[in-house]
Amino acid sequence: MDFLLTEENRMWRARARDVAEKVVRPLSWKYDRLQQYPWEIKDALVEAGLFGVWIPKEYGGHGGGVLNLCIVVEELSRCCGGVGVLFAVNALGSFPILVGGTEEQKKKWLPRIAQGKTLIAFGLSEKNAGSDAGGMSCRATQDGEHYVLNGAKKWNTNGGAADLYSIFCVTDPESKSRRISALLVEKGTPGFKIGKVEDKMGIRCVPVVELEFENCRVPRANLLGGEPGYGFRHSMQTLDLARPGVAAQAVGLATGALELAQVYANKREQFGAPISSFQMVQAMLADMATKVEAARQLVYAAARAADTVTCAIIRSRSSCATRRSFRSTKARIRSSGWSSRETSSRRRTS
């Protein structure tokens, strides 16, 4: 089905496959076992120009959008699921800036993320707020030109390795629809520390940790979008853009597993012949290949739809940052065929 891909898509696939085969595959076993962040792999991904594939050109990226992001994630995950996550989580962390940041915030952070100089993480989930993300309790109160952040985040992928964190928190506990905002919190901010580090069964080369905030003073300039109350909306828009990337990890892993199964079936001999010569084994491999290809096409279709939505959101956000602009964003998104039903009661099931 490669004929559905553009020249640009094929270029990203080739580039990602090259670094995945030469650098990721030989090293993945080591870092998975050690459960350590593979800085040498991250440097190789930066060197290959893969960071920022999803970031628009005007902010120093390659303008490849969600589809090319998925293609890169798929290729990396084909060799190591952990490296696929390590890479994709930077898109997850930066999507809030892309969909909700002010022009100044985009210009300040996105070029650095595109160059791989700033690693970013996404902090939404809490111990008691998983699928029900809107039920979070992490709290930020305004104090002059700062927000004072208190509380904790759970399951933070890239935590500890990242330099910047999109942290969703309650800024108006009384409000039903404008309760949550997002703050961009820099590593090293006093009152911010890394808590428990999870010991995981898989994707072990990328850390998943708890984040703790105790009277952590974050400059008001780091309030995403410059206006409080839009955090939940931005978090849901972020997840809509990031989910195809998660599915691309699964497609990449499945592709890698299928390839290994083929190698094994050709090598393993029973009754004097490779087991791949037996009809039922061939049928199993054919079924696997069919399912993987179907999943791939579904992911690409979702990514293409997400790219349409991103364009609508970015155009709206860059033109104005007031309440009115959100109404026009909504209208544009609807006209692009994407209906975000963001309400305070919307549930997340990831």
Ligand SMILES: Cc1cc2nc3c(=O)[nH]c(=O)nc-3n(C[C@H](O)[C@H](O)[C@H](O)COP(=O)(O)OP(=O)(O)OC[C@H]3O[C@@H](n4cnc5c(N)ncnc54)[C@H](O)[C@@H]3O)c2cc1C
């Ligand atoms: C390895 C890993 C990395 C992660 N990285 C991040 C990260 O970087 N940033 C971040 O913010 N979060 C992260 N998460 C958190 C992840 O997004 C949550 O695990 C997810 O939102 C689900 O929350 P939960 O685990 O608390 O499950 P729960 O919300 O407790 O759900 C438990 C089960 O109940 C089901 N369920 C819940 N509500 C409903 C309902 N209304 N109807 C029917 N079924 C329902 C769920 O589908 C699930 O099967 C990560 C999690 C893991 C495991």
